[in-house]
Amino acid sequence: MFERVLIANRGEIACRVIRTCRRLGIHTIAVYSEADANAQHVRLADEAWPIGGPRPADSYLRGDTILDVARRSGAQAIHPGYGFLSENTAFARACTDAGMAFIGPRPESIDAMGSKAAAKALMEQHAVPLVPGYHGENQDAAYLQQEAQRTGFPLMIKAAAGGGGKGMRIVRSDAEFADALASAQREAANAFGDTRVILERYVEHPRHIEFQVFGDTHGNIIHLNERECSAQRRYQKVLEETPSPFLTPERRQAMGEAAVAAARAVDYVGAGTVEFIVGQDGEFFFMEMNTRLQVEHPVTEETLGLDLVEWQLRVAAGDALPLVQEQVRAHGHAIEVRLYAEDPEQNFLPGSGKLMRLQLPAQTEHVRLDGGVIEGDTVTIFYDPMIAKLIVHDRDRPQALQRLRDALAQCEITGPKSNIAFLERLARHPVVVEGRIDTGYLDRHLDEFLAGDTAPSNTNLFAATTAALLVDEARSHLAAPASDPWSPWSSADAWRVGHAGKRIVALTLRDQRFEVEAHGHDGNYDLAHGDARAQVRGARIDEQALSARFDGESLRLPLRADAQRILLHGADGMRHVFARAAAFAWESSKAGGGNQIIAPMPGRIVLVKAKAGDVVEEGQELLVMEAMKMELALKAPRAGTIDGVSAVQGEFVEADSVLVRFAS
Template sequence: MFDRILIANRGEIACRVIRTCRRLGIRTVAVYSSADADAQHVRLADEAWPIGGPRPAESYLRGDAIIEVALRTGAQAIHPGYGFLSENTDFARACAEAGIAFIGPRPESIDAMGSKAAAKALMERHAVPLVPGYHGADQDPAHLAVQADRTGYPLMIKAASGGGGKGMRIVREAAGFAEALASAQREAANAFGDTRVILERYVEHPRHIEFQVFGDTHGNVIHLNERECSAQRRYQKVLEETPSPFLDDARRARMGEAAVAAARAVDYVGAGTVEFIVAQDGEFFFMEMNTRLQVEHPVTEETLGLDLVEWQLRVAAGEALPLAQSDIRAVGHAIEVRLYAEDPEANFLPGSGRLLSLDLPAPSAHVRLDGGVIAGDTVTIFYDPMIAKLIVHDRDRTQALERLREALAQTEIVGPKSNVAFLERLARHPVVIEGRIDTGYLDRHLEEFLVGDAPPADVDRFAAATAMLLQDETAPQVVAGDPHSPWANADAWRIGHRGRRVIALLEGGRRHEIDAHGHGGDYVLRLGEHTCMVAGARFGDGMLSARFDGRSRRIPMAVHGGHVRLHDAEEHRWTFERAPAFAWAGEASGGARHLAAPMPGRIVLVRASVGDTVEEGQELLVMEAMKMELALKAPRAGTIESISAAQGDFVDADAILVRFAGAA
């Protein structure tokens, strides 16, 4: 076994590898960009070295700099994590040339599976089922159009290199092929430096089921069962679980055999994942092989009681697989969701900023958390905005889903907007509960999973105000060093009557001013024409209990400074922000006067010109930010007066990109 390894990655996966190494007594070396100087993986590793600027190309993609650090520190092996250099053949070869073990497959295996086109040709020769389509070398757009017509519509355009949903487009008719092809190629070039694509017949309402495979240098290859990843949005996995609620034993056995055959075809060593598209009738087709550890590997670990990172280390050190295929026995059901800094109500716009608070459920035999940040850390604009992975495990799927709902209810993220409320609705939706979801369901029915504009009830606002009143009254006050001074009480007490306080709440862009009289958990609250008598209010252990107009309620709630998060009786999540009690009435913001950048990013396409008359919702620019393309659309109809960005420009958040005639 190795004594010291370098981890060529960051965030959650780097922290994950460090934990296993620490348990095994292996010293760890981390590398970091200038944006990650204070990151958790830097703090957890035994030592950490800077390797460049904040952008991946300036740091985490610099294989030469990473190998230099490995040589200087005496690291015997490099773990690439996932993403960045994990499937880079040149990097794997450079490690070998430097005498450093690459904790991953052989370069030849990465080459064989790194190109979707080459992988399909190889699988075809080994009788692994394939979706009809085109994966040839001729990438002329006219030739691709002919092949698209031959394949038939609907079809899928997929980047030949890479993964993660980048460079993928569904085309339903020939008229839309050329534009979709150009968009897919542009995104593939930005993500992978490769414009090649493949074409596949699009299987309607498919399921996405993948098999974890493992091989060693002694010729052993096995699979570690499946993971279903059918809950997806724009080809990005949202919920992963094992076992699949769709597979029976016979289908599982056939797919497992095909996965092992695919791995043997490339003489596979280490951890990999063979991914299949599964039709509604159970027919399955090879989709791709990821030659690395997957983000969702913890669900496999939880049901099998294994540490796959330890397996990676042992195999890379030359050991044989610890178990044979007949030894693999799964227990229970596991589910994983990813907590992201993103705004589901704004088309899942990635977020960034400081995590003012990060409350997560306590780890237990049923709840696991894999994260790379803690409260006070910053989610930067330069990398994937994942905050943590939440994994639950229980004896069956019904109990695991209940564990997931409980864990999400205990989760509170203050700072960047997050997808927690979206995940809660997902975990309660009938198609998920009944195991009926397919890969396109979320995109077809996204409105079913969004909170929307439905406001909370007044009683929920009164509950939030009550929590803030209790917080005010228990907050320590310092009055001339006298802790017993009556002036240290923040209960608005006045001689002869209970004082009036104003609690101003911001919720969903709306301001609510609540008049409050009383103290000590007994209040009279007024919001507009609605008055509420609150009695016996107490807050502790994440619960507010009180009588509202004589009706007793117990409400899950979290209070952090000026933020309150609560769940109502229907398990809806609402977040309120404390605002100054009195505000000046200002002029209207005039938000429709211009188009601003929603976040930092690079302009990849300008679709409009000065003087154009455009309609509301018309696409004006395309921005690349946080590993995705964003369409920036006109906020209103009008004539464009100026455009302040050109293709290739990097722009800051809130920078005005387009002004409309007549705007101030």
């Protein structure tokens, strides 16, 4: 076994590798960019070395710099994690040439599977089922359009060198093809430095099921069962689970054998994932092979009781696989979701900023957390905005889903916005609960998973109001003079001489303001909002919940409250985050209004499609911006004439910069 291993990555996966290395007594060496000088993987490693600027191209993608650190630090092996250089043939070969083990497949295997086009040609030779399409070398736009017409619509454009949903577009008609191709090629160039694409017939309502494979240098290759990843948004996986609720034992065996055949075709060594598109009739087609560890590998570990990073280390050191196929036995059901700094209500706009509060559930035999940040850390604009992976495991799928709901309810993130509420709705949605989801469902029915502008129920509004009143009263008593803490002059309950006290509690929820009239004190209140009334009696609050009788009905609602906000899991089981507001002050505004377009976050302008004097329609695409590894289309907020455009193609802009102004 190795004594010193360098991890050529950052964040969650670097921390994950470090934990296994530490358990095995291996000295760990981290690398970090200027943006990551105080990152958790730097603090966890036994030593850490700087490698350059904050942009990936200036640090984590600099293979020569990382190899120089490896030599100087005495590393015997390099673990690339996933992303960055993990599937870079030149880097894998350079590690070997430098006398260091690359903890991953052979360069030839990466080459064979690194190009979707070459991989499909190879699979065709080994009788692995393929989706009809084009994966040739001719990348002329006119020729690709002819191949698209031959393949038929709808079809999928995919970056040949890509993954993770980058450089992918669904095209439903010939007229859409040219623009979709140009957009996919731009995104592919930014993400992979390669504009080549392949075309595939788009399978309607498919499921995405992948198989974990593992090979060693002794010629052994096995699979470690499947993971279903059909819950996706814009080709990004949202929820992953094993076993798949769709597969029968016969389908599982057939797909497992195809996955092993695909791995044998390239003499595979190490951890890999063979991904399949599966039709509603159960027919499956090879999609691609990822020659690295996957983000969702923990669900496989939880059901099999294995450490796949340890397997990677042992295989790279020359050991044989510890199991044969017949010894692979799964137990229970595991599910993973990813907690992101993003705003689902604003088209999942990635976020950045300091994590002022990061509360996650305790790790138990049923709950696992893999993360790369802690409270007080900053989610930067330069990398993927994932905060943590939440993995749950239990004896069957219904129990695992309930574990997931319970764990999500304990999560709280303050600072950048997060996708927790979205995940809670996902975990309760009938298509997920019943195992019926396909890869396009979220994009087709996204409104079913978002809160939108729906007003809270009266019960939820009055529960939040009750919590606000209790918090205010507790704070008032704590601040009262020690000589007479119960003096009416110290009270926060609106007591006054000769009159019944009335307070106005103002709360906001998703830019909506609610004013509630409150009479009473000490957990007994009469509340009113418009025509709605509630009599609240016996209200008490602790660190986890509010308990009270609402018009005689006793409820216990999970809730956390302070002077600024109330996080409530209401009677509907959904998360509602109310913010406190001044009782008699309210101004509503939207940044920029309808007369300008501002940058929603820091990023680079990749395309400018408008100029001063243009007359545009509402919703017309005017700019394309690249931020956090994804393209954002910025559209006209209204019809009108453009007064000025300050955005310049290729320029980096700060958040809230004015990019386009409309004439009044």
